[in-house]
Amino acid sequence: MRGGGDRITCGLPCFGMLRGMHSVGFDLDMTLADTRAGIAAVYDELSLRIGVPIDSAAVVARLGPPLELELANWLPADEIPAAAAIFRSLYPSIAVPATTPLPGAREAVAAVRRAGGRIVVVTGKNAGDAVRTVEFLGLDVDEVAGSVFGAAKGPALAAFGAAAYVGDHVADIEAARAGGAVSVAVATGPYRAGELREYGADVVLGDLTEFAGWFDGWRSAAAVG
Template identity: 50%
Template sequence: MGLTVGFDLDMTLIDPRPGMAAAMNALGVEAGLPLDGERFAANLGPPLDDALRGFEAPEERIPWLIDRFRALYPDVVVPVTVALPGAAEALRAVRAAGGHTIVVTGKYGPNAQLHVDALGFEVDEVIGELWSTRKAEALLDHEAQVYVGDHLGDIRGARAAGATAVAVATGPCTREELSAEGADVVFDSLTEFPEWFAARFAGQAA
């Protein structure tokens, strides 16, 4: 197998914040709970059940809330989500060099796949519902040598898998926080990734 590079999804490859806020607010209205969509969208990364607990949703209602959010998602979130600058180019840079690309995300897998399809991203596989160090499971299974993400949890996942941790400061974490967590390199956006990848892994992907 050639070089495999893993990518996080939310705030790494895509910006789903407007739709995420709208879906969470709609869920709150439907459920009669004080769910704050804007705060949720500003802190994407951790699993949905953790976010709901942060809004003090009753524990016994969380399974239903998760199912309902996932049901709302395709029509509310996917149509208004956009690719972040450099996302498509970063994926193409790996594939053009003969490498493989995977998406490893904490998001529900079928909804993650909808984003990939809607935006025309060329990836070899989408693996969902893995967060922080659990992302190492998929990275190790695919022998990924690099993992790219925007959150401290992504850095932890990369390091747990022994992969090069590439961070982009496009999410809720600052450059300083990402560096302190152990990122090997931090970019302002994925527009910087292709040049770095070409220099770092020249001749290794094929």
């Protein structure tokens, strides 16, 4: 992964302008990557192995929280660690190859690169599978931080100097706030645009195909401001 950078705070009017660069954080599942088919397949296999019914369609309709939180919907607490270990052993061979980039994902990363910015992926997925997914998709990012959700993503965003954080979940709005970043919500996950806006996102996009245009305007506003 690439090296670090500095951050300055100038408040929302100039949208977190940085010294010489505009570093951006992205969530992974259903923001950059469509992981639904692969995750559903892993849950189906896990269900067979442990003999417990798991509705994989319901699971992938609410992607975002870490694995253990989802497993708590199906298993007693004392069975979760073993099930999580099985899930993670299956993930690289089943889920990663089934993952596809969401529309605009590569273009969004490229837009930040063109501006001389840096990119961090901050996700609830464990770091190993997150890195495998990013590498499989060929996304050019500097760092990956895993196993964090909601406001717990804030320290990673702040340490990286992310001026904006892009995600599909209302918890990603909380993450941006906790990290002192502009929250950019994309309506490609479990929440509609209106719900994301009502929750308090600073910016709401239909999907990442709209990101490059917004990002260019954001940089221009920061430069003028």
